[in-house]
Amino acid sequence: MIEFDHVTREYGTKIAVSDLSLSIPRGELFALLGPNGAGKTTTIKMLVGLLRPSRGNVRVCGFDSVKDPRLSHLHTGYVPDEPCLYDKLTGREFLWFIADMFGLARHSAEERIAREMHSFELEEFADDLAESYSLGMKQRLVFASALLHDPDVLVLDEPMVGLDPRSTRLVKDLLERRVHEGMTVFMSTHTLAMAEEMADRVGIMDRGKLRFLGTLDQLRDQMSLQTMNLEQLYLQLTSSSESRSR
Amino acid sequence: MNPLVSSRDAVFDPVRLLNAEQESRTFLRLRIRMALTTLHTMLHTARLRLTLVVILSCFFWGALYGLFSEAFTFLDSLRTDIVSLLLNTFFSSLMVMLMFSSGIILYSSLYCSREARLLVTLPARAEMIVSHMFQEAIWFSSWGFMLLGSPMLVAYGVVTGSPWTYYAMLPPFMLSFVFIPSMLGNIACLMLVAWLPKIRLHAVSTIFVLACAGGLWLGWSTMSATTSDRLSSAWFEEMFGRLSITEQRILPSWWLSTGLLEVARPAQTQSELFASLGEAAKFLALLVANGLFLQLIAGWTASHLYRLGYSQLACEQPLRGRRRPMGWFDQFISMSGTATGRPIRLLLVKDLRLFRRDVTQWSQFAIFFGLLALYFANVRSFSYNATYSSMIGFLNVAVIGLILSTFTTRFIYPMISLEGRRFWILGLLPVNRDQIVWSKFIFSSVGSLVPCTLLVLLSDLTLGIPPMFIAIHETCCVILCFGLSGIAVGLGARMPDLRESSPSKIAAGFGGTLSLVISALFIMLVVIIAAVPSHLFTATQASQSPLVVRGVLGWAGSGTGIVCSMVVVVAIGLVATLWPMILGLKAFRTLEP
Numbered sequence: 015m016i017e018f019d020h021v022t023r024e025y026g027t028k029i030a031v032s033d034l035s036l037s038i039p040r041g042e043l044f045a046l047l048g049p050n051g052a053g054k055t056t057t058i059k060m061l062v063g064l065l066r067p068s069r070g071n072v073r074v075c076g077f078d079s080v081k082d083p084r085l086s087h088l089h090t091g092y093v094p095d096e097p098c099l100y101d102k103l104t105g106r107e108f109l110w111f112i113a114d115m116f117g118l119a120r121h122s123a124e125e126r127i128a129r130e131m132h133s134f135e136l137e138e139f140a141d142d143l144a145e146s147y148s149l150g151m152k153q154r155l156v157f158a159s160a161l162l163h164d165p166d167v168l169v170l171d172e173p174m175v176g177l178d179p180r181s182t183r184l185v186k187d188l189l190e191r192r193v194h195e196g197m198t199v200f201m202s203t204h205t206l207a208m209a210e211e212m213a214d215r216v217g218i219m220d221r222g223k224l225r226f227l228g229t230l231d232q233l234r235d236q237m238s239l240q241t242m243n244l245e246q247l248y249l250q251l252t253s254s255s256e257s258r259s260r
Numbered sequence: 261m262n263p264l265v266s267s268r269d270a271v272f273d274p275v276r277l278l279n280a281e282q283e284s285r286t287f288l289r290l291r292i293r294m295a296l297t298t299l300h301t302m303l304h305t306a307r308l309r310l311t312l313v314v315i316l317s318c319f320f321w322g323a324l325y326g327l328f329s330e331a332f333t334f335l336d337s338l339r340t341d342i343v344s345l346l347l348n349t350f351f352s353s354l355m356v357m358l359m360f361s362s363g364i365i366l367y368s369s370l371y372c373s374r375e376a377r378l379l380v381t382l383p384a385r386a387e388m389i390v391s392h393m394f395q396e397a398i399w400f401s402s403w404g405f406m407l408l409g410s411p412m413l414v415a416y417g418v419v420t421g422s423p424w425t426y427y428a429m430l431p432p433f434m435l436s437f438v439f440i441p442s443m444l445g446n447i448a449c450l451m452l453v454a455w456l457p458k459i460r461l462h463a464v465s466t467i468f469v470l471a472c473a474g475g476l477w478l479g480w481s482t483m484s485a486t487t488s489d490r491l492s493s494a495w496f497e498e499m500f501g502r503l504s505i506t507e508q509r510i511l512p513s514w515w516l517s518t519g520l521l522e523v524a525r526p527a528q529t530q531s532e533l534f535a536s537l538g539e540a541a542k543f544l545a546l547l548v549a550n551g552l553f554l555q556l557i558a559g560w561t562a563s564h565l566y567r568l569g570y571s572q573l574a575c576e577q578p579l580r581g582r583r584r585p586m587g588w589f590d591q592f593i594s595m596s597g598t599a600t601g602r603p604i605r606l607l608l609v610k611d612l613r614l615f616r617r618d619v620t621q622w623s624q625f626a627i628f629f630g631l632l633a634l635y636f637a638n639v640r641s642f643s644y645n646a647t648y649s650s651m652i653g654f655l656n657v658a659v660i661g662l663i664l665s666t667f668t669t670r671f672i673y674p675m676i677s678l679e680g681r682r683f684w685i686l687g688l689l690p691v692n693r694d695q696i697v698w699s700k701f702i703f704s705s706v707g708s709l710v711p712c713t714l715l716v717l718l719s720d721l722t723l724g725i726p727p728m729f730i731a732i733h734e735t736c737c738v739i740l741c742f743g744l745s746g747i748a749v750g751l752g753a754r755m756p757d758l759r760e761s762s763p764s765k766i767a768a769g770f771g772g773t774l775s776l777v778i779s780a781l782f783i784m785l786v787v788i789i790a791a792v793p794s795h796l797f798t799a800t801q802a803s804q805s806p807l808v809v810r811g812v813l814g815w816a817g818s819g820t821g822i823v824c825s826m827v828v829v830v831a832i833g834l835v836a837t838l839w840p841m842i843l844g845l846k847a848f849r850t851l852e853p
Binding site for chain 2: 062063064065066080083084085087088090092094096098099100102103107111112114115116117118119122143163164
């Protein structure tokens with residue numbers, strides 16, 4: 015569903031992502047981990063078409079994100095690290111705009127908007143202007159809009175920022191259900207416990223390179239540290255790569 | 261029923277790509293819904309501001325109409341055929357300005373806004389996203405043209421006795437004209453960002469500086485090289501002869517002015533009316549056709565370059581190791597003075613740094629005060645007697661005050677609100693809350709004193725005003741600087757908006773509008789009280805008869821009257837400075853963030 019084929023992205027002379035090759039199949043929840051400045055957000059921005067790779071290709075459901083951006087976006091839902099909404103639209107109006115942009119038929123859109131508002135407990139303030147929402151409410155609305163068209167691929171950049179524990183649980187349950195139904199989730203996070211709990215595979219990036227790709231067990235095998243949790247393994251891996259680079 | 265509901269029902273795939281027409285309708289519904297919500301919000305939460313905007317716009321329109329009526333009547337009396345040149349010069353200048361302004365607005369909305377960040381990730385056509393943003397850019401860049409151009413063109417029609425067809429053709433002519441430079445700005449913006457992302461700012465700055473330099477050179481050479489008496493028929497002929505470059509047939513400004521002049525021609529018979537209408541329609545068709553052609557090019561350019569440019573722009577490395585050319589100045593301010601005043605000085609240095617690094621603030625400041633300096637430097641091009649010079653000097657003080665009041669409202673008033681949002685920083689520092697408010701006041705008053713007093717001095721020296729009146733003007737200016745700062749800082753602390761992060765939105769609220777209105781009243785009060793005795797005094801001196809005015813007016817026009825008026829002005833200044841500050845300090849001490 016998602017393919018990074020020898021992708022490199024440069025910012026001037028700095029290489030943000032270096033020769034990234036990665037393939038994520040249908041129905042997998044993939045968590046991309048790494049310290050600040052590792053290249054996670056750049057990777058996600060290339061995946062959703064905000065940035066173009068300097069070299070290589072990114073494909074979503076077989077559609078190249080540069081050559082066929084509209085078809086690629088049609089199959090993608092995106093939850094950015096900072097919610098982007100229209101302040102002068104209500105939550106309901108915003109969802110209708112998204113439904114219209116994805117060409118959803120009216121009845122189908124009505125059903126889906128009701129479904130997502132219920133899922134994310136948005137009914138109470140659905141007719142208030144988005145400018146009056148708290149960060150958590152905005153984030154829930156963005157989740158609802160990203161899932162409205164039942165995307166094949168859901169891209170999440172630090173998805174739990176601003177969410178209270180109840181909303182976090184709600185999102186986790188929902189993601190598990192959707193993944194079980196066949197949706198592919200690509201998630202960047204610093205919350206290692208969440209990655210450990212939910213991810214089928216993890217990728218650990220550092221300084222633009224993918225240092226590890228696999229399951230948690232494979233990571234333990236690679237590090238020869240059977241008893242450690244993901245946090246300990248992550249710190250071990252990133253600190254060793256840091257000392258190597260010195 | 262939801263207002264964004266489409267009337268169309270699709271019956272096939274759950275998700276699908278929209279065709280261009282459907283996408284266009286979706287964006288249109290979005291635009292209409294947001295416009296209605298904004299209007300509804302303004303009607304319910306910013307009535308004062310809305311009413312003021314409408315009243316002031318009507319006043320401004322009426323004043324311009326009167327001014328242009330007088331000007332066209334005067335030009336008509338000269339019996340010279342210079343209206344065409346006048347219109348060509350006006351429209352061609354506007355064309356350049358519209359191109360720049362729409363390009364800059366589009367740059368900000370297409371590449372820097374959160375809305376663009378959302379739209380780029382949706383399955384929308386790039387050209388539709390650009391077209392959606394273009395609607396906003398054309399509105400923001402051309403409303404000034406409409407407000408300035410419509411009274412001028414209506415006045416021209418009334419003075420020349422134009423038929424009704426002229427007034428009917430005005431809106432389509434103006435709309436089709438603004439479309440062309442705005443589209444050119446749109447295309448230039450897309451190309452510049454996609455192809456020259458790293459040097460886009462340098463390229464725009466260079467072009468802008470060259471355009472300004474060219475305009476200034478043209479204006480200077482035109483104004484300074486004329487040999488005839490100013491404002492005479494021959495002077496106009498000579499001056500506009502130098503501006504014949506604006507009459508090139510290839511310029512849309514020429515199509516606009518020629519079309520309008522055709523349809524404005526008074527018709528004696530029905531056939532004459534239709535003949536002029538037909539000629540004008542050809543020029544309108546030319547404007548529309550070119551506008552549509554440019555739209556095609558813009559659409560093609562957007563489809564190929566917008567997403568590329570959006571990505572290219574992110575190629576730049578963030579600035580690191582920023583040089584600090586003014587570091588010594590900051591150091592000097594923070595280290596000089598007593599230890600007790602150090603917190604205020606540190607807050608001042610912080611605000612000074614923020615001001616220097618906020619291009620929006622200092623560029624607007626530089627542009628407005630630069631334009632004023634240019635005007636003051638040339639104000640002597642026309643000859644006045646002593647009475648008029650003194651009056652013009654006071655008017656210049658009022659203009660400086662009015663411009664300063666817009667800055668204090670826009671930039672100083674929101675400072676306390678924005679500081680309130682950072683209470684977690686300041687609240688933990690050993691800084692008294694009063695010191696925060698006073699630091700803003702000092703920042704505003706001292707920062708405005710230097711440019712404003714220099715501008716007044718420039719104006720008075722150019723006008724050849726005697727030292728005594730220079731002293732009066734400077735005193736008024738100093739009082740305005742302190743008073744306007746007191747009003748903005750005091751009201752800002754009295755009515756802070758701690759939830760809003762955008763300074764422009766804070767300034768646009770009730771408190772900001774109130775601050776602007778009180779500032780305007782304060783300026784009028786100070787200038788009128790100081791100007792009337794001075795005017796009477798100079799009028800008496802000019803007529804060389806002390807009996808030119810008697811009674812109260814005679815006393816007001818004496819030296820004692822001037823001194824008394826200045827005492828009153830100082831008293832008003834103290835009240836305007838201290839009263840809002842006391843209110844603000846009191847409120848800010850008990851503010852709960």
